[in-house]
Amino acid sequence: MPNSNLIPLSLYIHIPWCVKKCPYCDFNSHESRTPIDFVGYVDALLDDLKSQLSLVQGRKIATIFIGGGTPSLLPIAQYQQLFAGINAQLTLTDDCEITMEANPATVEHAPFHEYLAVGINRLSLGVQSFQAQKLAALGRIHNPQQALFAIANAQQAGFKKLNVDLMHGLPNQTLADALSDLQQAIDLGVSHISWYQLTIEPNTVFYRNTPVLPDDEILVDIFEQGAELLQANGFVQYEVSAWSRQADFQPSQHNLNYWQFGDYLAIGAGAHGKVTRPDGIYRFSKSRLPKDYRVNQAAIGWQAIEPSDLPFEFMMNGLRLKNGVPKQFWTQRTGLAWSVIEPQLIQLHNRGLVELSGDHIHCTAQGFLFLNQVLQEFLPDD
Numbered sequence: 001m002p003n004s005n006l007i008p009l010s011l012y013i014h015i016p017w018c019v020k021k022c023p024y025c026d027f028n029s030h031e032s033r034t035p036i037d038f039v040g041y042v043d044a045l046l047d048d049l050k051s052q053l054s055l056v057q058g059r060k061i062a063t064i065f066i067g068g069g070t071p072s073l074l075p076i077a078q079y080q081q082l083f084a085g086i087n088a089q090l091t092l093t094d095d096c097e098i099t100m101e102a103n104p105a106t107v108e109h110a111p112f113h114e115y116l117a118v119g120i121n122r123l124s125l126g127v128q129s130f131q132a133q134k135l136a137a138l139g140r141i142h143n144p145q146q147a148l149f150a151i152a153n154a155q156q157a158g159f160k161k162l163n164v165d166l167m168h169g170l171p172n173q174t175l176a177d178a179l180s181d182l183q184q185a186i187d188l189g190v191s192h193i194s195w196y197q198l199t200i201e202p203n204t205v206f207y208r209n210t211p212v213l214p215d216d217e218i219l220v221d222i223f224e225q226g227a228e229l230l231q232a233n234g235f236v237q238y239e240v241s242a243w244s245r246q247a248d249f250q251p252s253q254h255n256l257n258y259w260q261f262g263d264y265l266a267i268g269a270g271a272h273g274k275v276t277r278p279d280g281i282y283r284f285s286k287s288r289l290p291k292d293y294r295v296n297q298a299a300i301g302w303q304a305i306e307p308s309d310l311p312f313e314f315m316m317n318g319l320r321l322k323n324g325v326p327k328q329f330w331t332q333r334t335g336l337a338w339s340v341i342e343p344q345l346i347q348l349h350n351r352g353l354v355e356l357s358g359d360h361i362h363c364t365a366q367g368f369l370f371l372n373q374v375l376q377e378f379l380p381d382d
Contacts, residue, residue, distance in 0.1 A: 002335035004276040009059040014268030015071040022139040023205030028270030029069040046085035048267040048297035063254035064098040072102035072109035097253040104150035105142040112157035122161035130184045137171040163192040171211035178222040196241035259317045261333045269293035280304045308380040324362025344377045
């Protein structure tokens with residue numbers, strides 16, 4: 001079995017409410033139509049955390065990510081309550097990265113310096129686009145001016161780590177539209193951009209009423225010329241949809257832990273976690289509805305990852321990274337021998353899709369473009 005002492009540990013916290021649910025969103029989020037008992041919810045979060053302390057196994061928390069919903073809806077007093085409880089139960093590393101997702105609309109967040117004061121040191125702003133028509137098509141409640149204002153305020157407040165989420169492949173989006181959004185973020189001095197394509201997911205408004213989306217030819221142009229624009233401005237792609245400015249390279253440490261098959265506790269309605277125990281590697285989830293979660297924080301989906309599924313699980317995460325993962329992580333984080341994955345890797349190497357030289361496993365440029373085909377080689381036999 002893998003040695004959990006060698007596996008980094010993170011914490012994910014889910015805040016499930018938002019002012020208005022976006023038509024493309026399939027995350028566990030619920031519109032805040034009635035007054036919310038935030039104090040009671042934080043109490044439930046801390047009770048949930050207490051129940052997971054046996055999974056810590058002496059490790060320090062390397063990263064914390066607060067996702068949603070819209071986490072910035074949680075009042076600052078409850079963030080003070082939350083972090084007092086976290087620090088009383090867990091030991092954080094000295095350089096622990098603590099990220100909070102926030103929407104640019106000013107009604108949805110406290111002054112940014114107050115988040116720094118409670119320990120949050122990285123912001124991820126859900127801008128999605130700087131164009132009013134595109135924001136309206138996406139059902140966003142902020143406007144371009146609020147997006148610009150939020151970025152400037154976060155920078156002025158002292159956030160050295162600031163991510164902006166941008167989407168491409170939006171309804172009726174042209175190549176010029178997509179490149180304009182990227183250029184706007186670059187000109188604002190943003191050092192990290194999550195740039196990903198809009199996908200139509202089941203159980204969303206867009207799935208039931210699909211808008212007119214750019215055709216494949218335009219999507220290819222957007223992807224290729226957008227990547228060229230980012231590279232020309234000093235950004236490097238370190239993951240499928242993540243770009244960081246090379247001069248002050250600041251990848252998301254929390255997401256890196258996901259992709260490198262690390263462990264993470266999870267608290268909050270609909271939260272998902274992954275942990276390594278002496279008897280195996282497990283995934284778990286929590287009740288999706290906040291009213292159910294307040295009553296019972298126990299995991300509702302506690303499932304061991306079968307050894308036959310570990311090659312796909314490990315590669316599905318690790319090969320998302322441009323530089324892949326260290327070879328030693330395979331045995332260190334799965335407990336399985338190198339020989340389990342060696343035949344597939346050699347075959348993919350011979351096809352020019354995977355590079356095995358050095359101490360990392362990673363896709364070639366061609367393999368990165370055809371990642372789904374690479375991953376299929378690691379699916380368990382039926």
